[in-house]
Every structure is written in structure tokens, then in C-alpha cells.
Amino acid sequence: MKHSIKLLFITIALIFATATSASALTATYTDLGVPTGINTSFKTYMDYRCVTNTSSPQYRYIHKWGWSDHQGFMRANGERDLGITDDYYLIALGSYYGTTIGTKYRITTDTGRIFYGVLADCKADIHTNWTNQYSFHNDVVEFIVDTNRLNRSVMRMGSANVYMPLNGSIAKVERINFIER
């Protein structure tokens, strides 16, 4: 009896500690800029199985946090309690935007769409422009997908731009930092 009461108190204390630490954080957004004078609406994709080095941070991140949504895009859970209103898309960006796997971004398109991304892979510098912002198709964002589940129309068009929640040229890329209040 005494033992179970003790366990109950520990559980309550743990729940309280977790809730406090989450609410003590707040999200800040740093605008990183986007390339100008080009149409960045083309959005390429790659299969998550293309990351094969099991000891790489990319592989570990994708396999630890990634899951495939019903359209075949790889996603990671968003922190709803910290103001992230949707789940993250697993994406690859040029090194201009950062190379730390797990970095989170809020991306706005010129059609008014907002989506959240988390860096799960990096584009090689030789595959990007001299500022390392975009690749050969003027694509800033590359989505990591499960091609077995990917929507056939997206696959046929070769671009995730046809999928309305991701539609439009990239107008803003902001890095999300969680800082203590």
C-alpha cells in the first residue's frame, strides 16, 4: 500500500516536471532568406531508403522520428504545446540553411501556405548553387518520402508542388529555435 502511494507521488511529480519544462520553452523564428529572381515552386523528393549509412545522423533521425503520412510524405511529430500547429515534413535543404540534422523550420510559400519542416538530410554542396540554397531545378526544399505510398499524381509530375498544402514558390524560410522563457 505504502509502496503504491509512493509510486503515485513519483508519477505525479514526473508529470508535473515534464509539463513545466515544456511550458517553459517558447519558439522563436529566425528569417534565413530565400533566393530571389527564380521560381522555387518545384519541389523534388527522395525516398527515405536512399539514406543507407546506418551510423549517420540522417539515418538515425529518419528511423527514430520519421513516419509516413497517408500521402507518402515522411513526417515527424510537431510540438503542439509549443505552438507548432502541424507535424513536420522531413526535408533536405542546402547547407546555407544549416547542416545540423533535426533543425526545425517554418516555411511559407507565396500562395500563403505554411508548413513545418525538419532537416533530415542535407543537399551536397556540389548539387546546389554557389550560395548553397537551391539545386538544379531551382528547388529549395526536397521532401523525404516513402515512394511505396507516395501519391501517384505527385510521382507522375515529379514535384510535390501539385499537392495543395505544399503549393507555391518558397517565400520565407525561418529557423525555429526553442528557448527558455
Added chain:
Amino acid sequence: MSLNTEKKYAIKVAKELHYPKDVIEKLKKAKNDFDISRILIDARNKGVTV
């Protein structure tokens, strides 16, 4: 492929890809395959009022 079959396919795809309801309505009224393409391209280029 007949116009009706094309329209049905376009509407199915548009629904899957979360195109707005007004686009679906326009697709239903499309007169030829050129119309279908134009409606979908217009929808992609149009700004969204959220």
C-alpha cells in the same frame, strides 16, 4: 479517353491533392481536356486566402 472519364479522373486526383471545393466545381463544368488542365494550373498558381 472520353471527356467524362477524364473529368472523373481529374476530380478524383484534385480531391486527393486537397484542391479547394471551387476547383472541383469548375472541373465538373469543364468542356474539354484543355479546360481541365487550365483549371488545375490556375488553382496551383492562385494565392490562397487562409
